[in-house]
Each structure stands twice: as structure tokens, then as C-alpha cells.
Amino acid sequence: MVKLNIIYASEMGTAMDVADRTEAIAKEKGVDVIQFGMDSVSMNDLQTMNKLLIITSTTGDGDLPMMGEEFWNELLESELDLSATEYSVCALGDSSHHDFCGAGKKVDARLEELGAKKVLDRQECDGDTEGSEEWAELSMEKLGVI
Numbered sequence: 001m002v003k004l005n006i007i008y009a010s011e012m013g014t015a016m017d018v019a020d021r022t023e024a025i026a027k028e029k030g031v032d033v034i035q036f037g038m039d040s041v042s043m044n045d046l047q048t049m050n051k052l053l054i055i056t057s058t059t060g061d062g063d064l065p066m067m068g069e070e071f072w073n074e075l076l077e078s079e080l081d082l083s084a085t086e087y088s089v090c091a092l093g094d095s096s097h098h099d100f101c102g103a104g105k106k107v108d109a110r111l112e113e114l115g116a117k118k119v120l121d122r123q124e125c126d127g128d129t130e131g132s133e134e135w136a137e138l139s140m141e142k143l144g145v146i
């Protein structure tokens, strides 16, 4: 069975809750799923993840949560070929901030630059998690894991 990889980065726990819920939905559907905090994922690991869901909130001014900083810096510097990767991003933010969902937007753009194939447009959650469950389910369909 193809493995579904979930990578999340969260500052206050909301994106982590979305990752947990996404993992639970996958398990309910019999998907072989594994979840990682962004701080535990190396570029070598990333290269092996062919089916990928990224869930990240935004902190500071359009920045990744602290647990995602190293991953982001490495992703920016890397020249990985991610053409075997299919993915979608769920970005959490709040539109009262200048750079709405900035972290999710920049990770999404960089994955595309490195050749990864976006199977579903980015979900942007504004101040809550509305839409994230629908995004999770539809992403799994588009990734072909359910």
C-alpha cells in the first residue's frame, strides 16, 4: 500500500490538531499514514515522500513556526528533484495579519519550484480550521490513496 505522509508545523497547537484529525481521517479510511513534526524531517526524508500533505500555521510576519524554521531554510537552499512527489498544503493563518497564510504559501511555492506536483489547491484557514477536514479528504482522493 502507498504510504501517506503528513508533515505539520504549529506554534500554538492548532495546525497540530489539524494534522491529528487528518491522520485520524486517513486511518478511518484504511490509509497507511504516518505523521511527522516538521522539525524531524530532513531533505533526504522529504525526497522519499511521494504522497505528501503539509499543514502549517504562520507566525511572526509570514514566518514558519519555530519547529519549521530549519526545514524551511533547508528547503530554500536545496536543489532536490521532487518530481516524484504529489502533494497539497493546508495553510493556517489569520487575515488580520499582513502576510495572510504566508508560511503555507511559501512552502507551497517552493515545493512546486522543486518539481513536486500539486494535486489540489492550497486550503487557507482564516482564524479557525474550517475547511480543513474537507481538504484532507479531497486531498487523499486526489493523491489516489483512497
Ligand SMILES: Cc1cc2nc3c(=O)[nH]c(=O)nc-3n(C[C@H](O)[C@H](O)[C@H](O)COP(=O)(O)O)c2cc1C
Pocket: 009, 010, 011, 012, 013, 014, 015, 016, 057, 058, 059, 060, 061, 062, 063, 065, 092, 093, 094, 095, 097, 098, 099, 100, 101, 102, 127, 128
Ligand atoms: C505572534 C503571531 C503571529 C502571527 N502571524 C501571522 C501572519 O503573519 N500571517 C497569518 O496569516 N497569520 C498569522 N498568525 C495567526 C496564526 O497563524 C493562526 O492563529 C493559526 O491558526 C495558529 O496556528 P497554530 O496554533 O498551529 O500556531 C499569527 C499569530 C500569532 C500568535
